[in-house]
Amino acid sequence: MATRLAAEGATVIVHFGTDEGGAAATLDAMEHAGGTGFAVRAELGVDGDVETLFAGVEAGLGDRPLDIVVNNAAAAPASALGVTTRAEFDHLFAVNVRAPYFIIERALPLLREGARIISISSAATRMANASQTSFAMTKGAIETMTKTLAAQLGPQGITVNAVAPGATRTASNGAVFDVPGLTEQISGMTALSRLGAPDDVADVVTFLASDAARWVTGQILDASGGLFLGPRI
Template structure:
């Protein structure tokens, strides 16, 4: 069953990792997916091609989310693409996935490293959502990507943890504000996932043992584990779920 047939979804940072898997999964459910990328045009186009080969519809859309001008360009392009390729306007699903990881402790944190992680992990989702709201249809969905580090003290990712804590609060505020429009807003909190962000941890036996040992299932996560949760949150089945921070760490640190 195509639960998202006729829906239009924007997934930021969808050229790789969790964003890529979410884009593929939403397309499998029938959504027309806007695959946002920052610099990796070739990887975004590969996602679009795969979606097309699987019978879905998608379009790559590039923009630098580090600047408000870049976010303006994202939505100007989005409006044109949606109108041309779907014959409609607006947006049904927004997935705020784009972000950066940063293994930096408090002592090593600099103004530059702090600003870098806050700019893409906090400022960008806020202003992307601000632009999306006038376009988001009644009964729409917003899905934010947080992290399990907001409930587990991880001093080696100090500013990153703070940035994801901001996303959790952002999720609660939006859920309250948008309930009158029947728009649900939820956050997913992945644990260690097999993506480029965690490549250094997973490249040796010691790191693999550590990552697997955190979970009650004795394995690390795969992007598809998170994408399936996103598909549920994007679907009509999640209509009574909002303002929730869904742990997706496989029972890490129970």
């Protein structure tokens, strides 16, 4: 997403929690795509996280406004009911729900008319997967927030949308899909018969951030390739 937005001319602020090397690699990829940006470190889900983040954001922006906010950071799914600990549950909600909510609140004074807010949800919100109950709950909260804030911020010309990926293979989760038969099983439940790739999601986010999406707000765009739409007959 950072690389695609940078290639379209955005100066991208790359937030990271612990992976400084990953942030550096992202900035390098952005530069190779012809874009620019800078990195900001802030651990989400802890006291003072949003202020730490925006201290770096404002220092890097200077007098420039903020045009696009992408809430992409998330804690990984915890276990099923009866296995997930209170600490895991609280951490999920702190990172996946509380942080995006207050990041948007803190960003509002920096956003100008026509700005875009895009949050990453999940296809897990429309499926019953006992192993991801608490994770799906956090993404359901993101979708509700998206609709209500779209109505609230519309008079300011700010659009608010969410993107809901399905099974998407990335550099960080690739080992999950190395489980024998898993890729084939998921592909068989997907209308387009394959796993998602980072570009599949990034292109949807880039569309929502563009002027082409100026009349789209309060929407949850499924970017799952048609995961689990129903049985194939």
